[in-house]
Amino acid sequence: MLSVDVWRGTREGRFQAFQVPRRENQTVLDVVTEIQREQDPTLAYRFACRVGMCGSCAMVVNGRPRWTCRTRVSEVAHDGHLRLEPLRNFTVVKDLAVEMTQFFDKWHAARGYFEPGPQPATNFATVPPATAERQAADAGIECIGCGVCYSACDVVAWDENYLGPAALNRAWTLVNDVRDQENDARLKAVSGESGCVACHTHMSCTKFCPKAIAPTYAIAGLKRAVLRRALRGRA
C-alpha cells in the first residue's frame, strides 16, 4: 500500500491521509484519481489529457512541482509515501486545484501572443530551421503552460507581480519569431520592475520544467535584448 497525504482546503487547510494500493506503472495522477473515485469524491483536482500535453495536472509532489500524469509513483515514492499539495505561488481554489488566471494574464502582460502587424504578410513566411532565431524559438515553443516553473520560482514568491518564467519564455519565442512585428513593444513590456530583469537566475524553472525547456536561458536572452534596446536609448 501507498500512504498518501493530500492537502485539503484552500490557503488554510490540513493534510488528509489516504491508503492507496500500489499498482504497476502507476502515476501520481492515477493515485489522485483513485482516491477521488474510490475513497473521497469531494477531493478537487484538475486533469484533462493524461498524456503530458494539456498542462492541467501539475501539483507539488513530495515538495517538488511536477506534472502528475507523467510522474510514476516509483520515481518519487521511494519510501512508499506521497505528499500532494497544490502548486505554490497560485491561489488555491480547493484542495489540489489552483486558479490559473493570474498566470495566464501575465502571458498577456508580457505580450506573449503573435503580432502580425498592421499589414500582415499575404504569403507564408519561409523560416529556415537552421537559423539562430528559429532555433531559439524552437527551444522554448513546446511549453504546455502547466505552471510548474511558476510554482518553482523564488522571484514569483517574493514579487507577486513578477511575470514569471513561462510568460517570459513565451515572449522570448516571439522575440525570435521573424514574422512578428511588435517586438519593441514586447521588449518594453518585459523590461519593467517585475519583468525579465528581476530574474535571479536560480534556475528552478529550468530544473523542474517537465518539457525540459530552459526558461532561464530565454530570460537571459530577453535581458540581452532589453540591454541592447536600452543602449539604443529606448529604456
Place this chain on the structure above:
Amino acid sequence: MTAALFVAQRLSAVVLALAVAVHLGTILYAVRGGLTAGDILGRTHGNIWLAGFYAAFVIAVAVHAPIGLRNIVREWTAWRGTTLDAVMGLFALVLLALGLRAVIAVFVA
C-alpha cells in the same frame, strides 16, 4: 528594476570587475616585502592615473551598490516608491562623497 537601472547596474558591474581585480592584484604585488601606510602614500601621492582609477572605482560603486540594495529592499520588504528611490539616491551620494573624499585625500597627501 527598470531597464535603465538594469543597464546602469550591468555597466557598473563591468567596471567593478576590472577595478576589484586591479585593486586586489596591486595590493598583493605591492605588499610582498612588507609595506607601511607611509610607503603607500609616498607612492600614490600626486599620481593622477591612480586617482583617476580610484575615482572611476568609486563612481562604479556609487552606481552599483544602491541599485542592488534597492532590489534587495523591494524583494524582502513592502517598501516601494519615491521614498525608497530618494533614500537610495541619497545613499549613492553618500558613497560618492565619502569615496571621492578618500581619493582626493590620498592624491594630495
